[in-house]
Ligand SMILES: Nc1ncnc2c1ncn2[C@@H]1O[C@H](COP(=O)(O)OP(=O)(O)O)[C@@H](O)[C@H]1O
């Protein structure tokens with residue numbers, strides 16, 4: 253299993269928080285200000301307005317184990333370097349011992365990659381063999397982009413992932429259905445057209461046009477939405493054209509940055525969102541398909557306000573569907589409503605492709621950091637998406653900039669990083685996943701627990717469950733233990749993930765759907781197990797299972813937590829944190 257690779261040391265005390273957190277961080281959005289973002293986009297300020305322990309429960313004393321000094325390793329970026337798990341194990345061990353001098357206090361076995369990997373499934377990966385191989389390489393979530401393929405092809409992928417999950421009790425893949433949304437795309441072309449700077453090119457709302465000088469657009473209001481002087485971005489900004497004139501049905505442009513225009517490419521207008529509803533008729537059809545197939549997540553494209561999230565959630569409630577709603581932040585209009593959109597959702601995706609086309613590209617890293625920060629402070633899952641290993645669509649190794657990009661997303665505290673074309677239609681899908689896995693793991697090994705939300709321990713201090721998640725995290729960080737949590741709804745595991753404990757969160761649930769959903773959350777290792785009526789019996793079974801899989805060793809301490817909105821073994825206790833020796 254690719255996720256299980258390393259011994260790690262917990263270096264630095266979790267109490268040495270970065271100054272930025274204690275002082276309350278400044279918002280990048282505020283720094284951007286109206287001079288950078290168009291005034292109509294910059295209204296953020298306005299929107300802000302039981303089973304008690306028996307014999308084996310024992311107090312635990314932390315034992316400081318000095319780490320031996322070791323050689324410094326070379327960071328592998330080529331997947332060829334990481335073919336053998338054993339090599340990785342050795343490699344990570346050496347990495348984690350770097351800099352142990354003053355701060356390395358406790359070591360802990362069997363730490364897994366915490367940041368999850370979302371893979372878009374497409375022609376390169378939609379077979380049984382490839383789904384299995386992707387899962388072995390480290391895929392945690394399979395994403396289906398409803399802009400491509402049809403229900404039959406997506407059905408096949410869903411069935412394969414479910415088959416994988418049914419066969420693999422020690423690994424699980426969540427299923428994410430990404431809606432097409434009101435995206436504007438150019439039409440089909442018989443062959444790619446080369447656009448050269450300075451040349452004239454026309455977009456028309458007439459159907460079926462595809463020539464050297466003119467192509468159809470799939471959006472009838474396109475001509476009304478654009479104005480002379482607007483900048484059109486094609487294919488996520490790969491090409492750009494300036495609007496020169498308009499007729500009733502066409503928009504005449506001058507190519508600014510040329511390139512190769514292929515069929516059905518994204519079209520964005522810099523600074524503007526299309527005046528279309530976020531959920532189109534096709535999307536509702538796809539959403540129903542998701543309900544019928546019990547997918548775990550929707551990724552809703554081009555969300556502009558919270559209303560649409562409430563609308564979808566009401567619909568899901570009406571059909572008794574337990575599917576989480578992740579909003580894609582990619583629309584210029586969404587920025588001014590960010591807080592209310594995120595508050596209404598279960599999570600967000602920083603969809604950097606369209607985001608960097610609708611807004612100036614230099615805003616993307618700032619918005620990424622800000623969206624991650626807000627999601628973390630609200631306890632929402634957050635995914636960083638698009639172009640993460642773009643060059644690996646055609647090359648077997650990544651650029652150094654791409655490696656840095658993954659590392660930054662991990663350090664910023666994303667729950668997951670996403671692969672799009674790399675796994676959907678790329679030449680090296682497995683290598684791309686392996687690179688992402690290795691880079692995330694290496695980056696996590698360098699993080700000392702300082703990556704906590706600015707309101708750590710403050711946001712929910714009045715709620716019993718949040719208090720328990722907070723204190724379980726502090727306790728397990730201090731003692732250097734993993735956490736075992738028992739959860740029927742997944743709520744407690746999600747809360748714990750939000751506090752980003754240093755050790756793995758082993759989330760035991762008796763619900764297969766919950767197991768699947770939890771696969772997205774940072775640091776959570778979901779496991780499905782029948783709960784016995786007797787809490788003590790269930791604890792023993794859970795610890796035996798972890799021991800059998802080599803996740804914990806005999807003699808190791810582990811934090812046990814039971815609490816949450818749907819209590820388990822309420823007759824025996826209420827909220828409970830224990831530390832036990834396995
Ligand atoms: N289900 C699919 N069937 C065919 N091609 C796909 C599928 N999913 C993704 N792709 C291909 O992979 C590319 C990258 O995926 P993604 O980033 O999700 O799409 P896009 O950027 O077009 O919305 C797509 O442009 C498309 O060429």
Ligand SMILES: C=C(OP(=O)(O)O)C(=O)O
Nearest residue numbers: 582603604605606637638
């Ligand atoms: C993830 C994105 O959306 P899609 O791939 O669906 O266009 C994006 O725009 O970055």
